[in-house]
Amino acid sequence: MSAETDLEATPLRASSPRWVSSILPLAGLVALLLVILLWQKLSSIQEHLARQSADTAAQSVEARALAKQAQELSRDAGARVAVFEARLSEVALQRAQLEELMHSLSRSRDENLVVDIEAAIRLAQQQAQLTGSVEPLLAALKSADQRLGRAAQPRLGSLQRAIARDIDRVRGAAVSDTPGILAKLDELARLADDLVAANAVAPVNRATAARRSASEPAPAWWQRSLQVVRDEARNLLRVSRIDQPEAALLSPEQVFFLRENFKLKLLNARMGLLARQLESARADLASASASLNKYFDASSRKTQAAAGLMQQIQAQMRTLQLPRVDETLAALATAAAGR
DSSP states (O other): OHHHHHHHHHHHHHHHHHHHHHHHHHHHHHHHHHHHHHHHHHHHHHHHHHHHHHHHHHHHHHHHHHHHHHHHHHHHHHHHHHHHHHHHHHHHHHHHHHHHHHHHHHHHHHHHHHHHHHHHHHHHHHHHHHHSOSHHHHHHHHHHHHHHHHHOOGGGHHHHHHHHHHHHHHHHOOOOOHHHHHHHHHHHHHHGGGOOBTTOOOOOOHHHHHHHHHHSOOOOHHHHHHHHHHHHHHHHOOOOOOSOHHHHTOOHHHHHHHHHHHHHHHHHHHHHHHTTOHHHHHHHHHHHHHHHHHHBOTTSHHHHHHHHHHHHHHHHHHTOOOOOOHHHHHHHHHHHTTO
């Protein structure tokens, strides 16, 4: 067995150098090809890396330039923002000043409107007192209401409501007729000369006696003589009742001055009524009424007519009070104070 094995191994050893010698050049060639390929690949990689490095350098330079430009833009933007903030603060300040100016102008316009309305109402109140009519006051209140409606200011709403209430109050007020009162005073002054004093002797009504004698048959002479004596006796003695003792002591001259004093009191009442001094006019009328009731004959028809006129005048004088607009004036004062 060993001998056969040795015989078989011997030819293998003899053929081994030939195989190796044929493989080695091929392996060297393959290795050379591999080296060349690797060298080419390495060269391409180096070129690629070089290009990437150049690109990176260029991008870096460009990035630096962009960064520098961005910094400059940032500085410019910061400067512009600072300028814009300064301008914005100036605009805000100007806006605040403009709003304050507009508010001041609005307040000034409202104050001027309030002052004009107050002056117009007070003037109308004086005209109403002078004329005794509520028409000037009512016209002034309506005009003020229209001006407030055109202004459309919420802060003046309370004033407009007060004016509306005063308009309703003035419309519903009952005011006496001043010209009618003046006419009655004139008529009463004309009656003063015909008033009969309380201590005056009753005059003989000759017209009545003449009519009675004409209707009766003519008396005899002795009857006529007796009638004359009877009339003279009646004139010599007169019995009457005087409630006021002062009236019985008046002389004819004092009766004249009493009439003149009565007319002066009526004239003073007339002047007080025209001057809208109602309390003074009422006092003069009360004094004239006291004189009329005290010194003149209450049973006389003319005295009764004068007393009736006096009562009518005094009754009208009680209602001769113009309506007041205190609520509107208070609202005007509040609006003028800015509360």
